[in-house]
Amino acid sequence: MVSGSYHFDRFVLDARDRRLLRDGVAVEVSARYLDALILLVSEPGTLVSKDRFLDEVWQGVPVTDEALTQCIRSLRRVLDDDAGRPRFIETVVKHGYRFIAPVDTAAPVAAPVIALEQSSDYRPLLGQGLIGTLGASVAGGLGGLLYGFGAAAQSAQGASVLLVLLCLTTLIATLGGAGVSFGIAAGRSRGNHLWGSVLGGAAGGLVVGAVVKLLGLDAFTLLFGQSPGEITGAPEGLLLGAAVGLGAGLAERFTLKRGIALAALCGGLSGMGITLMGGRMMMGSLVLLAQHFPGSRLNFDGMWRLFGENGFGPVSQMVTAGLEGALFAGCIVGAMKLFQPRI
Secondary structure, eight states: OOOSEEEETTEEEETTTTEEEETTEEEOOOHHHHHHHHHHHTSTTSEEEHHHHHHHTSTTOOOOHHHHHHHHHHHHHHHTOOSSSOSSEEEETTTEEEEOSOOBOSSOOOHHHHHHHHHTTHHHHHHHHHHHHHHHHHHHHHHHHHHHHHHHTTOTTHHHHHHHHHHHHHHHHHHHHHHHHHHHHHHHTTSOHHHHHHHHHHHHHHHHHHHHHHHHHHHHHHHHSOOOTTSSOHHHHHHHHHHHHHHHHHHTTSOHHHHHHHHHHHHHHHHHHHHHTTOOOHHHHHHHHHHHSTTOOOOOHHHHHHTTOSSSOHHHHHHHHHHHHHHHHHHHHHHHHHTGGGO
16 A cells, blocks of 8 residues: 555545544544545546455455445545535446545645644544444343343333333443443554454453443442352453454444444354353343342243243353344444444
């Protein structure tokens, strides 16, 4: 990939330092989309074929034409361009794209611009982290509704059970999602999106899982004089966070729907893997709490019968863990991918 500084309209594209500035302020663009923009801007007026994009940007990774279309669409949003009346990126139907704005490669990036860009470095990270956290909250709410209705059907106080489970699962998913999402965003900021996402998600999940388990056990001990010791914690957070990060990194290469499906697959497999290794996801922790406190009104017997089991058996454990992992990863990655161009 070429290096240098390119000036066009209100923008400065620094290929060497991999940053795009608009009026001196950093604009967040994903690594792969930035590569596509550099390829276009480095050869203004030249037709860049679809094959060149696939070879030089995706580097031979098999992707659909829709992935390139989504890339160009996202770049146009960043540049405030219009496909119908383009100022920057022109579509050459069935052949590729051409950068049509005048480009100046002579002037260096001014020092005040660098200072402004550096002062706003936190904004993309904050935006991605918050969007991912929002996606996790949605996942927690959906899971809470599912489990809440399942438990409410077995209880005389169904409305209360539903509300408590909805709030509890949403809170825990939001906390876990915050750690994983900000970890992924921080990992991506280091340059390598795939491994950065995996390591960042794993680190965020590990820290949040450990803290939540520690505080939860302390709270139960303080309030009830005893606590269940095997609720979900750091190991589960690490594995699930790494799976979400892997899904986020891989999803960049695909369209929104396929990216979400791929992330959900990674999360679902991780959830089932956690169960196979003796760990617990949300439902496993809820069942453990209900067993540990005999006066608990939590009863999910009706759900287990759907799987042909009288209790929380291996099939129920695998299905619920896989569902939780898929929902958590799919919602986080879906939110981050859906709103990526606007971060």
